[in-house]
Amino acid sequence: MLKSHFRGSGLQFREHQIYVPGDDVRFIDWKLSARSQNTYVKTFEEERNVEIVVMMDLSQTLLYGFEDVSKLQAMIEIIGLLYILAGETHDLVRVVIWSNKTINLPPKKGKEGLTLFISMLERLGLIDEDGKVILKQKGPLNNHTEENKIAQIKSFLARRKEVIYLGDLSLVKNKELWGKILDKKNMHCFRVFSPVDKNTDLPFLFKAKNPLTNRGVVTDLRSSEKDPLFMKQRFKEIGVHERYLEKFVKELV
Template sequence: MMTTAEILKRVRRIEIKTRGLSNHIFSGEYHSAFKGRGMSFSEVREYSPGDDVRAIDWNVTARFSTPFVKVFEEERELTVMLLVDVSSSSLFGTSRQRKRDLITEIAAVLSFSATTNNDKVGVIFFSDKIEKYIPPKKGKSHILRIIREMLTLEPSEEKGTDIGECLRFFNNASKKRTIAFLLSDFISAPYEEPLKLTARRHDLVGVQVYDKADKELPDAGLIQVQDSETRELQWLDTSDKKVRLQYAEAFVQHQKYGVNAFRKTGAELIAVRTDDDYVKILQGFFINR
């Protein structure tokens, strides 16, 4: 358990790093990737040659017996929701950091990028149930609270992952179209149906965070392993090529499910390994969007 001083020190360290990235690298890319996706009605004006006929306001046109078109403008304020996996498997990591640490940094970068553009940010923390909901707000102090919660919040008990439960809660809580980032290792029960509904209502981006040991077992002989979510113990002979191959194949199948589920719904999915340069990956995603 971290002391208050240690928590504040870590919050400050994450703030300095991620706020700098947001200000100098991601702010412009974030704006280009998401601004303009939300359009609000502004006014009507008389039709001019070249206007899109689909924009004609037929009620006003009938009233004045001359064609009028609706004019839309970019919404000045968007809402960003972070759907953050805090299940037990997020505490795993064999490289520079745990999956949870990387999720925290990425979420902080996204939060500061959003607040730089005057957008609201909210969070849903989930395991196999909703652990905590922080409604969207603006401001630096709100972002620092979110980071503090990410560092300290633990599931109420050893928990699995239920992405579907999180998406159902999000759909009920967010009626207005929202930019949603789902940050998880995606080790979950099937979630394609709620994902479909979410992608139809919102601008959804999945960020899969995984560790190299999720993908392949080292050749380390006979070892005892424990499932971080079910707590089940098992002996594995990692020197057996067949065992290592089956382990790798299970990861591939699990990843294929996620890729196919997101592709079918039209949502986007990016993958980041705990020892990857997430800055380059995120920047590339924003630029290519």
């Protein structure tokens, strides 16, 4: 999946093989063929140096979900899947966690990356020692402004990194600001949602503290079909009530 979607920067020589009809004649090694009784072609493999940057946007609204599966749990499993896949393709995954501060984990792959990621979640008090999400959290989980988030994303996009946003977009207020980056070719935005987020008839009120003023606020999280950010399909959606790991792979490909 990663090889088909995130392309490497070039090709590197792998080995010689005996020419068979249908092989590309441009890759015939004429010098080697002249010294032997067979015609040989050079074969190549994709040079993998892809770094995938995952922006993990924490919020209080990630703590609810569907049938004991929170949106935060689904996000953690998706990032774990990326680490495992990167271990097979020799790519690297960098996770940036937007919490009360920016946590920028160094690029890793496979079990090493997964261990580092899980350890950080424990330190942040998001999961317990058994790996279960702690749903009762004290205080806001994220105090970043939208301008700060966009600036961080732009810095990775400018360095031609493959950027994946994971969050429920509940903290998005400035649609115009986000719209300027969601159309970038190397930007992949995924909204993780639960069935209650799709409610359009009744208000869904969520009480929380404003991370900047520390004052209590009540937000209506009711979805809007007329929201321009939603209408232009600039992001893909992953539901916690679905087979979300499969859905993530299919949507990414």
